[in-house]
Amino acid sequence: MHTPSIKTLLDGESPVSSILVRGWVRTRRDAKGFSFLELNDGSCLANLQCVVDEAVPGAQRLKEILTGAAVAVQGDLVPSPAKGQRWELKATSLELIGPAPEEYPLQKKRHSDEFLRSIAHLRPRTNKFGALFRIRSEASFAVHEFFRTQGFVHVHTPILTGSDCEGAGELFRVTALPRDSKEGAAADFFGREAFLTVSGQLEAEPLALSLGKVYTFGPTFRAENSNTARHAAEFWMIEPEMAFFDLTANMELAEAFVKAVARHLLEHCAADLALFNQWVDPQCLARLAQVAQEPFERLEYREAVRLLQAARDAGESFQYPVAFGTDLQTEHERYLAEKKFGKPVFLYNYPASIKPFYMRVNDDQNTVAAMDLLVPTVGELIGGSQREERLEVLQARMQAQGLDPAPYWWYLELRKFGSAPHAGFGLGFERLLMFVTGIPNIRDVIAYPRTPGNLEF
């Protein structure tokens, strides 16, 4: 028995006889002597309409087949005589695999995002989340495809780390000691404190200074008590790291990367993206097309401050003041990405005082070769920099920021043995998905979101 996916069947050009389709019932409509079953198997957004005559074997259980039930339908794919669909399955037999009783929570109507989060195990069966997870999969593929085409080596950096001061937020502590143990870290599994990684960057740099161009794509953990629509305690980050790249080359790569993903999705996820364009964000498709085609804006931090001050003087009301040497507030980033330019904007050459020790000090001694990519609606999508490759400068920066150099001995040795200019960035995969779909909450672009106080599923 042939078992094609519904996607294959609906994309087909000719009738197919004697096939088996298995999936979940989205709705049942009864007519005189037969029923319509709308079947979805997750392969695409569209359902397959199955026409089940009450005389067909198995049809006596039709009354038990409610929305959500898992069924198998054998039959022939034939042209549909009615409007609304090109093909339908004329059933020759029906099997109820797993019934869904009346309290099945998903109904044939719109549900709130909050409710769907409370049933994370069932929400992939909705149109919206089905579409999202297919897009997520394609985007993930596009990431690997881009870097592979560009000659990058995919490397895996550790999830467990012993470094508790990577300068990127609070860490989750990992221990193998019993909960009530009085013993110190020395008695623990690694003989020292252990944490979940907040970034693979420090470990990726040595690989870049060996293999040339590398990237990681893995889970990242932040124990920040952040309660916003764009922060999660566990998220997936893409971190390329390139030897002999300066900040400009870094930005060029970042732009080419985001454009490549946008183009891939436009080409391979048209139907799923159309759903988001219609129900979630009417700018979704236009924004993707713009990202794919138009050059991003590039702006020095110094110039951004000047623009923001000019905007304020022209009557733009900001809650927070703008001055050189302070980090930009969310309202400032949104103004630049949404109102001023209306497209992705690179800000670069930030004041050294507000950036971590590993970013390369510019010749003005005042700024570092850092760059952020700000995009409309989600804000910071990428953060990156050229890395400090000069040993003495790096040591001085660590000292200035009060860091103990001892645990970083291997990171410092990189600057001793064949040091070279290099650069890289980190991109939050979930934020990229928010940007391309228009979904406003990070909890709705990941299957099982981890946020403060939320570890169900």
Place this chain on the structure above:
RNA sequence: UCCCCGGUAGCUCAAUCGGCAGAGCGGGUGGCUGUUAACCACUAGGUUGGCGGUUCGAGUCCGUCCCGGGGAGCCA
């Protein structure tokens, strides 16, 4: 962590000034129909988030706790 908003049927929501707890969808029963989130009629379904208080009377007012959301900070 701070500020604001919310929690009523399986789901989405309503309930005037503190005065009988409601509708649509979903379920059941019956009808109708190559139907398209089908349609029509009937029907079942409630500890109004928890605890305490004010009151003749609390979904509504007060206190407190829990949960959720939005905004901010932090960041990707």
